[in-house]
Amino acid sequence: MKITRSLLAVLLFTSAFHAQQDFNNFKNLEASGDIPVDFTTNAFHKIEDDLQTGDLKLKGEKEKVFLEGVHYAINDLLHSGIVVYGDEVSAYVNEIADKLLVKDEPLRKKLRFYTIKSNETNAFSTYQGIIFVTTGLLSQLTNEAQLAYVLSHEIVHYKEEHVVETFDYKSKSKRNKEKILALSNFSKEKEFQADKMGIKLYCDAGYSKDELLSTFDVLLYSYLPFEEIDFPKTALNSSLLTIPEGFYPKEKYPIKASEDADDSKSSHPNIKKRKEAALKELENYKEWGNHVYLFGKERFEYIRTLCRFESIRTDIVDAEFDDALYSIYILEKQYPESIYLKRMKAKAWLGYAQYKSTGDFSKKIPASTKMEGEIATLQSMLKELSKIQAMTVSMRMIEDLRREKPDDVIIQAIWDKMVKTLAESEKFKLEKYATKTYAVSYSEFMAAALIKKDTVQKTEAAAENLSKYEKIKKQSNPDHVEAFDTSAFHLYAISDLPGSKLFNEKYNAFKEQFEQEEADEEAYNKLSAREKRKLERDENKLGITSMIYLEPVIFSYNRKGINRIKSEKLQVDYTKSVEEVAADLDMNVKVLSTSNLVNSGTEAFNQRSVLMSYLSELTENDEIDVFPTDYNLLLDIKEKNGTGKVMLSVFEHQRHVEISGSMVYLSIVLFPIGMIYFPATFMKANHTELTFLVLDLDNGDLIVRSTYEDKAPVNKYSVKNRVYNIFYTIKKHK
């Protein structure tokens, strides 16, 4: 028996060991295993089930409003592409939950734990019994016990039905200042209760009393990066790049967070009060364990590192390039050879350059008055650089990475995009750049300055004999020694590139491409309307027979706003239509939709998440020519599906009868007008708008963007007819 147990332990250890990631070749978190029912069930089915069960304290209309609100909100989150299940982080969280609820098996069976890929430091429980933990939280923690306490707190929220109670309380009162304060107090009570009752679960599991209060410190400083490490002013300098110290702040920015912050309108009590209450509660428990880790320090640190690596990707997707660069700086100290970090660094510099070139970077970085901690040194410098300096420094950084990893296709693709960004910029003039480095130029300048100074001293001796007029001329044009212009440091930062064959070829190719596009536009504008139509007709025949179809975003509106149930049912119909039409037209279409996850499984879920994230990147960063953060994953999707064409669509419908008062009056006075006006008004009440896009994963280009507006009624057949027409159109060959 003992032998069997030992063997099992060895096997488990071995499998865990093999499952561990190599951080030098880190792969982003993705879902794994069987897809949970939470992800595959439509919200309207969940609502129907809950209404039938009738377990909820709320009744009538309130019950329906509550269920619709929570199920749609959580389903949206589950399908947003940032939630994962069955991954190493979720597995770890689940194992800790097992320990916390070892004495309450029925409750444990009700709860599900998933990970959210987000840099918010957060965990929350839902009415449905799902507890979400963010990678941002795990990145900030210092030990497993802190995570156990956060989970205990959330478990109490679920057990005590705080979500329902808060909804009930909120719905009883209208919003005004006093009610908001009352709601804040109500919410704070629930938080104190969760803190207090959570201690019991934490204590029962055997965790150490000493680690509990430090969890509150994590929350207090969670807005800062996961480590506070000095960022030296020379951190980015190299033999080819020198960023003068003047671009960095003279002093460090202090950390301002206070434990005793004003919480009068907050949903949570301030940290001071929470600590005090917890401290008091701790004394009620006598039998404390001494575990900081039940699953080992290594396991915790491994999971935390996973989350920290993941956080860099999230920063870049969210266009928070300063945070990404600082986190990379921290992690590279431990993993200097990580290709993942190098790729992410290249992306961050590219994104930074692109945002700087559009002038929108200031929106992405805190104001100087709000900068805090060590990261502020980097942030301040990034902010201080001008557009052209930022682009040049980024080019330098990406070029260094390309030289370091010349065979890496992803870094090469980022490098291409960076060169394109330079070629696109009117401010960037390659001929202005020096072919010598800053250091060499500076030494040469100083040497020349010394000679000049010497000459001036010699000529000054002779100047005594000058005439009055020669002296005046000399004063107006003195031979003083000029200072080296450090603000133009960027002109020396890519001294190796003007002579680089590869760079010149690429740069000139992009320049020619832009010129060609201008010429094309000019030619297009000169065409007659008929010629334009013909050209468009030909352009539109794309000959696509194989593609990935990402589920449509559907909004069906009623007078109150979005009718979520109708929208979701339409989405189900839409997805079925896509599958049926693809079969009718003999097209190979891979549908990635929440409506068919039961059949398509986890691989499709992961592919869908990657595409959703890419779509989010495109829409959130529409000012720039986005380089996909998940470029390698997109290439994988293309390979697996045999196509790089992805169709996305947004469908909106509203039935709204607009009756004009003046027309009603006219209809009364002139009766026949009403006979035309009223039928026409009711028939025209449908407003439908469908926008669809086809993306090419090969280059990230949008190859189709089309919008249809019509007055057609909406049901599954009219939707199918529209889908049929779109597929038929894009299938046509030129």
Added chain:
Amino acid sequence: MKKIAAAVLSVLMVSSLSAQFSGYLGKKNLVELGMNVHVPLLYDLFYIKTYTDQFYKRSGNSLELGKDRLNPGLRLGYLRLVNNRFGVGMDINYDAVNTIMRFYDFNKTDGFDYYDGFSGENLQFRSLHINPKIEFTTKGGLLPVGISHQFGFGIKVISLVEKEYLNEVYVSSGWGTTYSLEERNYAENFTNMHPNRFVYKSFNYTLNFRKPLSEKLLLNINFRYALNLTNNRVEEYYTSNFHDHVYALLNKQQTSSVVMFNVGASYAF
């Protein structure tokens, strides 16, 4: 600027994807069968208003005052889709039509010289309307689904239903203040009236709405607005010719029959 220009061009090239012609789920022909409903509101409002112009219905062997409430009919149509927004076709409508009947022939009253009143059973007709049409939808629409507009120009042949119509005549006799009033009923048979056909040209516009019910069937609702014209402009009071007299009565009905409601189904193939 270059970036903007490039973006403009790229938008121009990709944003105007002109939909290829695909019909309704690939089907480009529609056969339609529907029920017409004509409520002669205008006719009732403008022409049936005086005591001499009442609408009488037969009830057993006598007449009773009524209204021309509703005239049903049938429509059989065909539409061939030419592209996503345009189609051509033809409708055949077979509808019931009613008019009031007014006294027209003095001889029928045996030479009495004073008539206090005449009530005639409403005349009943059947209208056959053959209507070639064009149909189109506005930009963004996809025929045959949703709202569309039809313009038609057709011929309408209206035939009187040949049967016995009941008349009631009130005859006064005597002079001055002394007279008697006698009611005489008689049936008049228009079976032998020749010709009993009345021809109109019909220009019409139809506001049409189709909602798909399945992959082959669509619900079809429309309102047709028609202008019915004829060359026969005879006034009823200036003729003793029964055909012309009826023509005159029918003209009023037809010129006021401007709206027709139709509900039916379209079968796509």
